[in-house]
Amino acid sequence: MARAAIRAALADTDDPAGRDTAELLTAELVANAVRHTPGGSRIELVVQLLPKRCQVEVHDADPEPPGALAPHAPEPEPGPWQEHGRGLLLIRALSSECGHHLTAWGKAVWFSLAVRD
Template identity: 45%
Template sequence: MTLKSPPTAVVHELAADPAAFTGVRRRTRAQLCAWGRTDLAEAAELCVTELLANVHRHVASSACELRLERLPGGGVRVTVADRSHVVPVPRPEPGATEERGRGLLLIAAVSARWGTTLTATGKQVWVELR
């Protein structure tokens, strides 16, 4: 009998629809738990939500791809790919009454690092959690 090891990456094709965010967070948590990284699940859920919210707000097409990947050394990379070449730019810290502009600040606070990679069809925004 051969035991299969969990995949090193999983990909979900989805639409950045706020009504679906709860289900995406659940799948994200379940995958990190399967990899033994329950300690990173809350940060991953936050990053997934913020990245998908940015697609929903700033990209004409809601079609996107979520990739969860185990990294050597035990980390996890969360990537959301969309069909826009517009790179997200962190805004200066928003004022107390502003309702938007905190997403990238939150991602930076919980991640080891994050960035954007341009592709032929758009971009990938990725977050590394350790």
């Protein structure tokens, strides 16, 4: 559902690569929220279309910040056979900006991505 929401939100942009990247990064954030938030908890997707960029936030009930998105966090190095641990690396590498902030009921993890109109 999150991938479809991003595709629909960016349908009018003339930037197929930007749409694909936004879809990938959104899927990573939502997967992390589902994996690290207690079952039955609310997860929200917020998409803001701004001039020349979009910002995507995923809100969840777990207030624990994702360590790999802290400003001076070391780059984690997942092993070649490790099944998890690359999502936040992708977000850091492919987004223009990314981060997190506390919300009234947990946290929001976000990324910003340049897109052509």
